[in-house]
Amino acid sequence: MNQPDLRITIGDLVFRNPVLTASGTFGYAKEFEPYVNLHHLGGVVVKGISLEPRRGNPPPRIVETAGGMLNAIGLENVGVDRFISEKMEYLREIGTRVIVNILGDSLEEYQTLAQRLSEVEGISALEVNISCPNVKKGGVAFGTDPTMAEAVTRAVWAHSSLPVIVKLSPNVTDITEIARGVEAGGAQAVSLINTLLGMAIDVRSRRPRLANVVGGLSGPAIKPIALRMVWQVAQAVKIPVIGIGGITTTEDALEFLLAGATAIEVGTANFVNPRASQEIVEGIGRYMSENRINRISEVIGGLVLS
Amino acid sequence: MNQFEEQAKIVRQEQLTPEIYRLTLKAPDIASNARPGQFVMAQTTTSYDPLLRRPLSIHQTIGNEQVQLMYKIVGKGTRMLSALTPGKTIQLTGPLGHGFDLAGKDAICLVGGGMGIAPLYFLAREILRTNKPPKCTVLLGARTAAELGPLPRDFMDIGVTEIFLATDDGTLGHHGFVAELLPKHLAPENKWTVCTCGPHPMMKAVVSQCRKQGDECQVSLETMMACGISACLGCAVPRSDLSGPYLHVCKDGPVFKADEVAWL
Numbered sequence: 001m002n003q004p005d006l007r008i009t010i011g012d013l014v015f016r017n018p019v020l021t022a023s024g025t026f027g028y029a030k031e032f033e034p035y036v037n038l039h040h041l042g043g044v045v046v047k048g049i050s051l052e053p054r055r056g057n058p059p060p061r062i063v064e065t066a067g068g069m070l071n072a073i074g075l076e077n078v079g080v081d082r083f084i085s086e087k088m089e090y091l092r093e094i095g096t097r098v099i100v101n102i103l104g105d106s107l108e109e110y111q112t113l114a115q116r117l118s119e120v121e122g123i124s125a126l127e128v129n130i131s132c133p134n135v136k137k138g139g140v141a142f143g144t145d146p147t148m149a150e151a152v153t154r155a156v157w158a159h160s161s162l163p164v165i166v167k168l169s170p171n172v173t174d175i176t177e178i179a180r181g182v183e184a185g186g187a188q189a190v191s192l193i194n195t196l197l198g199m200a201i202d203v204r205s206r207r208p209r210l211a212n213v214v215g216g217l218s219g220p221a222i223k224p225i226a227l228r229m230v231w232q233v234a235q236a237v238k239i240p241v242i243g244i245g246g247i248t249t250t251e252d253a254l255e256f257l258l259a260g261a262t263a264i265e266v267g268t269a270n271f272v273n274p275r276a277s278q279e280i281v282e283g284i285g286r287y288m289s290e291n292r293i294n295r296i297s298e299v300i301g302g303l304v305l306s
Numbered sequence: 307m308n309q310f311e312e313q314a315k316i317v318r319q320e321q322l323t324p325e326i327y328r329l330t331l332k333a334p335d336i337a338s339n340a341r342p343g344q345f346v347m348a349q350t351t352t353s354y355d356p357l358l359r360r361p362l363s364i365h366q367t368i369g370n371e372q373v374q375l376m377y378k379i380v381g382k383g384t385r386m387l388s389a390l391t392p393g394k395t396i397q398l399t400g401p402l403g404h405g406f407d408l409a410g411k412d413a414i415c416l417v418g419g420g421m422g423i424a425p426l427y428f429l430a431r432e433i434l435r436t437n438k439p440p441k442c443t444v445l446l447g448a449r450t451a452a453e454l455g456p457l458p459r460d461f462m463d464i465g466v467t468e469i470f471l472a473t474d475d476g477t478l479g480h481h482g483f484v485a486e487l488l489p490k491h492l493a494p495e496n497k498w499t500v501c502t503c504g505p506h507p508m509m510k511a512v513v514s515q516c517r518k519q520g521d522e523c524q525v526s527l528e529t530m531m532a533c534g535i536s537a538c539l540g541c542a543v544p545r546s547d548l549s550g551p552y553l554h555v556c557k558d559g560p561v562f563k564a565d566e567v568a569w570l
Contacts, residue, residue: 067354
């Protein structure tokens with residue numbers, strides 16, 4: 001039998017396979033060079049970039065919880081100028097698609113970022129983090145209001161020549177409403193889910209375990225929620241869905257593909273096992289060979305309900 | 307980058323005290339590249355609870371094949387680690403971070419408290435091997451004599467002659483804190499480099515004493531950490547001036563010059 005065909009398409013972009021790495025869990029890719037053949041991955045989504053460098057939150061920034069972890073890193077990053085001058089040279093040479101995650105506190109910031117990054121060679125797409133608060137709108141997150149989500153998507157899309165993926169927050173009542181808003185705004189794809197807002201308390205000191213008090217929950221603990229949301233969104237929109245949330249093994253990744261995800265992002269698992277992303281690529285290939293599946297499209301959305 | 311992911315086979319698991327264990331693993335890539343002060347991320351279980359690997363300093367390397375870790379049971383992860391028996395394997399990532407800087411130092415004093423003593427043994431061996439003549443004073447502290455266990459003897463066995471002890475309860479050596487030994491044992495005619503690792507209050511006291519004496523001080527810091535390879539950015543520590551970008555223990559440390567970081 002021939003090698004199974006793992007290629008997937010998002011908009012006009014063809015990816016070698018459906019396995020990407022989630023923003024904020026893979027640095028700027030170089031950190032994983034000793035562990036992963038980066039060109040074996042479908043793509044990498046680099047650490048979220050803002051217009052100005054961000055210092056991030058004071059420590060403690062992370063705490064381990066049952067089957068997962070809470071983080072309140074606070075979007076620490078080098079800013080777009082240093083990202084372009086210091087990180088892109090390496091990223092252009094890694095032999096896989098590079099998706100840049102962007103974040104801002106106003107529509108103007110998103111627009112400027114989209115414009116700046118569109119001029120840079122070697123970037124395949126933008127992933128827009130809409131979980132940050134809109135400073136001008138009184139701190140309401142762009143990602144929790146369908147109209148605002150649509151507006152930020154449109155702003156990025158209108159100012160960029162790159163395909164736009166919008167990363168959705170799960171901290172909403174109905175994630176499909178946000179997904180529809182983003183689709184109407186011109187997104188080529190949605191990725192979900194970002195972390196779930198959580199909290200942990202030290203009972204001896206009675207203090208929160210994170211300096212920021214609350215943080216984002218990630219890891220295997222959130223996988224069933226993520227899978228449910230991906231399944232719902234895949235039915236609600238026509239654009240491709242990228243599944244994220246606790247994916248640690250090949251079987252986890254396959255579940256998301258069956259639920260309707262065109263691609264997946266490996267996140268917290270990169271911390272636990274630096275080779276996780278590559279092992280999942282290899283595992284999907286093996287699964288397809290063993291089950292005589294020629295093309296990954298035969299898996300995507302293949303959930304059997306009756 | 308000389309960093310490796312290895313499936314490490316457990317060679318020995320020794321219980322030194324009721325809570326302290328010494329684990330010897332076969333991990334040739336890590337063993338042949340490790341420097342004193344560096345650490346590994348060690349898998350404690352294949353289940354998801356606890357999820358994260360544990361950052362553990364390298365206690366010593368044995369030849370070019372084996373890595374030895376010393377750890378104390380402080381929670382679920384270290385308890386699971388202590389239950390692993392020879393022949394079993396765990397995943398190890400390392401060697402990680404920057405170790406101690408010995409270049410051009412002639413009189414070196416190691417100050418360890420509790421489990422912070424673990425990496426100093428590797429450092430002492432390196433000093434005795436490379437510094438001619440070796441000038442290495444070792445000050446060790448713990449809550450009790452039992453907690454120090456076989457460690458003082460281990461240092462003496464490799465040829466450390468200047469070794470002084472302190473215990474909080476007075477069961478061995480000086481009755482009090484190890485930092486209190488510094489003024490007495492660091493002869494002012496030498497230009498000392500102090501290398502310290504231990505609980506935060508202890509290191510803070512050591513740093514303060516070094517400042518008073520005008521001695522250089524290198525500190526090995528410990529923080530919560532998810533990945534150990536500079537991806538999670540969880541291990542942030544503030545700089546001494548409390549401004550600018552945070553330092554990260556996994557990449558900028560774990561060994562810092564004492565004056566680089568804030569002592570809050």
